[in-house]
Amino acid sequence: MKKIVRGIGKFFHHIGSFFDKWLITPITKLILKVIDFSKSNSKSLEKLIGKKQTLIVVSLILALAVFFIVDSEGNITIDQYAEILYNQPVTATYNEEAYVVEGLPDDVDITLVGQKRHIFLAKQSPSGGVTVDLTGLKPGQHKVTLKYTQQLKSIDYRLDPSTVTVTIYDKVSATKSLTYDVLHQDNLDSKLNIDSVELDRSEVIVKGAEYKLEKVATVKALVDVDDFAKQEAGELTLDNVPLVAYDTNGKVVDVEIVPKTVTAKVVISSPSKTVPIEIVPKGELAFGKAIKSLSTNIDNVVVYGSQEAIDKLDSLEVEVDVTGLNEDKDYTVTLKRPNGITEISEKTITVKVTLDDSTTKEFDNISIATENLDTSKYKVQALSEADSRVTVVVTGSKSIIDNIDSSIIKAYVDLDGLGVGEHEVEVKVRGDDVKLSYASKTKKVKVRITANN
DSSP: OHHHHHHHHHHHHHHHHHHIIIIIHHHHHHHHHHHHHHHHTHHHHHHHHHSHHHHHHHHHHHHHHHHHHHHHHHHHHHTEEEEEEEEEEEEEESOTTTEEEESOOSEEEEEEEEEHHHHHHHHHSOEEEEEEEOTTOOSEEEEEEOEEEESOOSSEEEEESSEEEEEEEEOEEEEEEEEEEEESGGGSOTTOEEEEEEESOSEEEEEEOHHHHTTOOEEEEEEEGGGOSOOSSEEEEEEEEEEEEEOTTSOBOOOEEESSEEEEEEEEEOOEEEEEEEEEEESOOSTTEEEEEEEESOSEEEEEEOHHHHHHOSOEEEEEEOTTOOSOEEEEEEOOOOTTEEEESOSEEEEEEEEEEEEEEEEEEEEEEEESOOTTTEEEEESSGGGTEEEEEEEEEHHHHTTOOGGGEEEEEEOTTOOSEEEEEEOEEEESOTTSEEEESSOEEEEEEEEOO
8 A cells, every 4th residue: 555655646746747847947937037137228128119110010019919709700700601501300209009190290401500611411411310309109199399309519509490399190901902093104006005914912001190091091002004015916024013092082192101112914915806987977067968878088097095985886976967968078087986985996087968859758567666665563555556657758869769678767756764654755766878858757656565464
C-alpha cells in the first residue's frame, strides 16, 4: 500500500515539476521583465501613449479588430441557407402482422437549415431517414411525432408534417374467391380471340381492418394484353399478374392480398368462317319502281371472332338505303361487324342496284302460321275459315314475280305475351326474296287461345 501511495506521489511530483519548468517559471520571468521595462522606461511610455499619432494608430487597430470580429459573426448569420428534400419516405415500426395503421403519410418534406457546406455534407452523409415508432400503441387514435436522424449536428431540420394523427386497427383476414379481368383487349390483334384464362388459384386471403374487409365484393387478377410476349394463336403463361380488390361500385379497396400476384394461363385462338353476303334493301323506292337485281363485287367474306358468334353466323347482312331511288345506282357500303365478330376480311363492298317497273301479283289461300306461343301451355285455333287463310299481294319486278312459288311466302301472327281468350291480331307476311315486298289483303284475324288439358 505504501508503495502505491509513494508511486502516486512521485507521479504528481513529476507533473508539478513539468508545469513549473515549462509554464509557470517562463511566464513569471516574462512578467518580471515587462515590469522592469515599464519601470525603467515609464516616462518614455507615457510620452508615447500621450502622442496623438499613437492614439490614432491604437484606435485604428482596435476598430479593425472589432470589425473583423463583427464581420465574422455576421457571416455566420448571413451564410444561413435552406434546402427542401421532397418526398422523403416514412418508415413506421410496429407489429404488421397484428395491426393496420391508417393516417400515416407515405412521405414527408424535410427542410434543412444551415451553411451551404454543412447542408452539402448532410445530403452526402447517410441518415436514419424519417421514422416513427408505434411499438406498444394499442388500437385507437394516437398523435405521434415523426423523427429524422441526421449525423451532422451543425444544421437544423424541420419536417412537414412533423406530427400526425394515426388510427390503429386490429388486422383480420378473410378468404375471397378470385376472378379475372382482361385489360386493353382492344389492343389484341382483331383476328385473335381469348378463349379462356386459367389462374393458378381460385381463392386468396385478404387482410386489413375489419370495416375494409366488409367492403370487398370481389378480388380480380388483372390480365393485361399489353403484357403478352407475342400475339398469336396458342397458349401463353403470364407470371406476376397483379391482384386488386373492389367494392360493389367497382372502386378499389386498399387491403393486403395474399399472395400479391398469381400466374395466368391464357389460351388464344383465331376462329374464322367464310360466309356469303346478303344484301337487305331498306326504305321505299320511288313510286312505280321495283328492284330487279342486287349484285356485289364480292360474294363472300371471312369473319373472325369468338367461336360462339361465328357458329351463329350463316351470312353477313348488308343494309342498303334505297329510299326514293328511281334509277340504277352503285353503292359503296362499309361492312359492320355483328356482335362477337372482331374482324372482317373486307372493309367495304360495292353494291349495284338495278331497277325495273313495279307490278303486283296476288297469291290466294296462304295459310296463317303462329309464332311465339308457348305450345307446352297453350293451343290456338282460328275463329273461322276466313281467319285461317289470307290473300297475299306481292309487289316487285315482273320478271321476278312471274317465277316465284307461293311456298316461299309465309303469313303469320305473333302471339307473344297473349294468354287464354279470344284475340284480334295483325297478320304479317315475309318472303325469301328481299327484292320483293309482301302484304296481306286481310290486315287482322281473330284467334282463340286455350290452355292444354
